[in-house]
Ligand SMILES: [Ca+2]
Ligand SMILES: [Ca+2]
């Protein structure tokens with residue numbers, strides 16, 4: 418749509434200019450038309466260029482309803498293939514970055530589930546009118562009024578690059594992957610007791626849960642894939658239909674993306690015995706197979722590094738920096754804010770964005786892209802071996818140094834580093 422609007426604007430410009438000139442001299446009119454037509458072609462946008470989501474103000478959106486307007490200040494939406502909107506509502510203490518992070522995790526689930534198990538899953542959620550809500554505080558009952566959908570609390574949202582993420586702070590254990598999957602599972606995938614978008618996946622998850630749990634109740638917490646801490650929880654979950662399989666699958670997902678590897682305990686504070694992706698192969702191969710049926714090894718959504726981050730953000734495993742147990746599974750990354758921070762990517766094909774500060778971005782092996790804010794002619798590019806210096810003459814992207822980057826992506830076009 419945007420491209421069409423641009424073209425209309427340009428055509429209108431040509432038209433008014435042509436009109437003006439034609440009043441003066443018919444011959445000049447011909448010349449003006451030719452040169453302006455060339456400009457239209459130059460304005461064509463780069464189809465590979467990624468535009469990012471933004472958060473919206475609830476007050477300026479009509480029709481969200483009483484409680485959404487009463488308790489929440491902003492929201493972001495994921496559009497189901499049907500065109501219906503799946504909304505994430507946030508209270509005032511949720512940062513924009515926390516909200517954008519929740520959106521990225523939602524996108525990771527829904528985009529990949531859609532590819533394997535069909536459009537019915539996101540379409541059902543979009544049509545359900547159910548919200549994912551991000552209340553202030555934590556799950557301690559003090560903010561119960563704001564829980565008007567599946568909650569993902571502020572103090573348990575450790576977005577990428579935030580202090581809690583980098584320090585692996587389990588006081589602020591990141592429950593985003595858990596709660597958002599609960600939301601998707603309940604409203605979209607369905608369970609054996611509540612059929613929704615994919616009976617096949619619901620059954621697979623249920624089979625995985627049964628496989629993880631000893632048949633004899635007295636062995637719960639002693640044998641199988643659940644830890645000794647889990648006995649009480651298992652009994653509680655077993656009383657609520659659909660609950661046990663919901664908690665089971667999120668333990669496997671959390672483990673798969675390295676969320677518990679830096680912890681003193683195994684997953685979910687020792688309740689599930691998984692700790693590393695590698696370990697799942699022997700502990701719970703069935704769970705691993707279920708997760709790998711719809712989630713990619715490397716996250717195929719853009720993750721944003723919190724603007725408070727300083728230093729070099731690593732996307733490859735480094736035992737000295739235990740947050741890399743998680744960040745090694747990121748392939749697409751954007752710095753935000755204005756710190757002079759850096760990215761050390763990994764050997765996959767990465768898409769990377771700097772921020773407004775001066776950044777050193779190393780793509781490492783793989784065919785890597787760095788995307789900029791403007792059009793190619795607005796930058797000064799110099800090359801020294803495989804090091805590129807990119808200076809933004811319009812003061813948006815700063816002065817960045819790129820290493821092992823193969824493609825420079827501008828609004829108007831891609832430039833191959835080899836061609837420079
Ligand atoms: Ca790479
Ligand atoms: Ca590279």
Ligand SMILES: [Ca+2]
Nearest residue numbers: 771772774814
């Ligand atoms: Ca920059």
